[in-house]
Amino acid sequence: MLKTNKDKLVCQSVLGEITSPLGGVNPYRVGPDGTAAIYPGVGGITYNLRIGDMAGGLFADHVEPGVSLSNFAKFAGQDGPNRALNLFSCAGNIAKVISGEAKGETGRVTGKHGGIEHVLIDFEPAVLEELAIGDKIQVKACGCGLRIEGSPVKTMNLSPPLLEAMPLKDLGDGRLEVPVTHRIPARIMGSGIGSSHSQSGDYDIQLFDEATIKEFGLDDLRLGDFVAIIDADASYGRIFKTGGVVIGIVVHSNCHTAGHGPGVMVAMSSAEGLIVPKIDPQANLKEYFKKL
DSSP states (O other): OOOBOGGGOOOEEEEEEEOOOOOOSSOOEEOTTSOEEOOOOSSSEETTOOTTSBSSSSSOSSOOSEEEEEOOOOBTTBOHHHHHHHHHOOBTOEEEEOSSTTTTOEEEEEEEETTTTEEEEEOOHHHHHHOOTTOEEEEEEOOTTOOBTTOOOEEOSBOHHHHHHSOOEEEETTEEEEEESEEEEGGGBOTTTTOSOSSSOOEEBOOOOHHHHHHHTGGGOBTTBEEEEEEEEOSSSOEEEEEEEEEEEEEEOOOOSTTOOSEEEEEEEETTOOEEEEEOTTOBHHHHHTTO
């Protein structure tokens, strides 16, 4: 097991409530081919989509698996509480329901969705049935600042237990072998690229080019998959970087709008390419959560 600085990290509570799905005045989503439709989208409680399920093939656009959280409180007229919820929640953190019929039940953070600024939580199906929009959920946030001792690979948005559950391998010379389900070329990364930091939010895999989908086998991406983005860096802002490698977690469903697709939350990054991706179909949050 790789040594980390987990004993130096702060663990704090952050709070959110289950959001409502949103609809626009113009409800149509127009694809790059000019077709338009009205799709279910972000927010709410999604009963039939969880980590481990396919990210594509649905009549959906940006749908978030499980439960979507936001903090609507204002501090000095600003959205500080929601920014804290998004910055400090990490994949694998325990989330406890503190109001409503499901009070006392727990789930785990699976990811963060930028733009809408939601934190996503996985619960068992029986718990989902008891939840309601507006229920409050408290996250035991721990993972901000997590690093692997002696490694130049930057980690973020991961809880210490989740990092320990991942079958990582130190290859020497600073290189770290990381299991992933897919390798993704940076050229198809879209919405979210150019963000000034990677500690919250995500960026999208564009799936509009059939040749690339076939070449890299991207038609079976699943929610919760760990993927490697090749020729990229997200140590700070998300950029194209020849030789760099980013590891991310697929957090929301495929999309139909130009520049969008399944969202990826950054989990690791190496501008120098010291991350060595190893293809493993089991590299998914659903499998790793079994070890927590």
